[in-house]
Amino acid sequence: MAGYTLTMLGCGVMGQAILSAIYNAPKPEDKKIQSLYPSKIIACNGDEQAAEQVSKLISGFDPSPNGIIVESTFSDNLSAVEQSDVVILGTKPFLVEPVLNEVESVIDGKLIVSIAAGWTIEQLQFYSKSVSRIMTNTPAKYGYGCAVIAHSLEVKDEQKTLVNELIRHVGVCVELPEKHMDAATSLVGSGPAYVLLMIESMMESGIKMGIPLQESLKCTLQVLEGTAKMVEKSGAHPSVLKHQVCTPGGTTIAGLCKMEEYGVKNGIIKGVEEGAIVAAKLGKKK
Numbered sequence: 001m002a003g004y005t006l007t008m009l010g011c012g013v014m015g016q017a018i019l020s021a022i023y024n025a026p027k028p029e030d031k032k033i034q035s036l037y038p039s040k041i042i043a044c045n046g047d048e049q050a051a052e053q054v055s056k057l058i059s060g061f062d063p064s065p066n067g068i069i070v071e072s073t074f075s076d077n078l079s080a081v082e083q084s085d086v087v088i089l090g091t092k093p094f095l096v097e098p099v100l101n102e103v104e105s106v107i108d109g110k111l112i113v114s115i116a117a118g119w120t121i122e123q124l125q126f127y128s129k130s131v132s133r134i135m136t137n138t139p140a141k142y143g144y145g146c147a148v149i150a151h152s153l154e155v156k157d158e159q160k161t162l163v164n165e166l167i168r169h170v171g172v173c174v175e176l177p178e179k180h181m182d183a184a185t186s187l188v189g190s191g192p193a194y195v196l197l198m199i200e201s202m203m204e205s206g207i208k209m210g211i212p213l214q215e216s217l218k219c220t221l222q223v224l225e226g227t228a229k230m231v232e233k234s235g236a237h238p239s240v241l242k243h244q245v246c247t248p249g250g251t252t253i254a255g256l257c258k259m260e261e262y263g264v265k266n267g268i269i270k271g272v273e274e275g276a277i278v279a280a281k282l283g284k285k286k
């Protein structure tokens, strides 16, 4: 696959996050892994303005460590897919069908890597049998994203290695059977919005008690990041760590009990579940 071309059909918010991550990926020492990187990426969009945005993004970077060249186009999907071995599908879900229909004559046999919510592997296999489905999220833009990956049976081991190598640069990759994709759509895809609600709530609690906004935000972010790191580094169950800070009769247990009174934990679980229910309906609409 060395020196292959990768096309991004739709390169907006998520597409640009993935493009940036692949373009800026450090050069691997192992020659075999080096060959997993494309020599050219063609970013396809619907209009000139979006194409210019991609060109501007790339011009702000140093040359790609893996020597990747980016061509940014619009209204040129057919010729882009024709030249490619791998196609990342990054349009909004409602545009997947017309965009794939447009390239139907040239996409068969190519590896489709789809980030579109709700589109199942089976549906995408109408266009090509080799499909990797990915659910990722917006922190990918900064290299702190999460990507859940599911592959169709027809995806060969070397193609799985290629997808994992390219996508791992968004942050963290987790491979799961496709049946978990609706849950991942809510937990991972919508997850940042849920966490932002938590950040906003904690920040506002600080403000309510008189801490200025900037300081309140700074403390909130450090508490969130520090706690996540503590869970990761200690390897301990979150409940164990939680109880370590609950002094009998103290402030933490009082705060936690009040939160339980308002159903915070159940609210979060039900909310994430609701997102997954809607994600499942998205898939059934087509």
Ligand SMILES: NC(=O)c1ccc[n+]([C@@H]2O[C@H](COP(=O)([O-])OP(=O)(O)OC[C@H]3O[C@@H](n4cnc5c(N)ncnc54)[C@H](OP(=O)(O)O)[C@@H]3O)[C@@H](O)[C@H]2O)c1
Residues within 6 Å of the ligand: 009, 010, 011, 012, 013, 014, 015, 044, 045, 046, 047, 048, 049, 050, 051, 075, 077, 090, 091, 092, 093, 095, 099, 115, 116, 117, 118, 135, 136, 137, 138, 189, 190
């Ligand atoms: N944003 C998120 O948080 C998130 C999270 C998880 C998954 N996703 C998934 O990621 C996918 C993309 O979402 P997004 O937020 O990145 O959307 P977006 O910013 O709207 O990007 C979609 C891109 O597709 C382009 N496009 C439209 N028509 C096209 C055509 N005919 N041919 C080629 N490209 C075309 C658009 O270009 P124009 O502007 O020129 O029309 C746009 O740049 C969605 O399927 C979504 O389910 C998003």
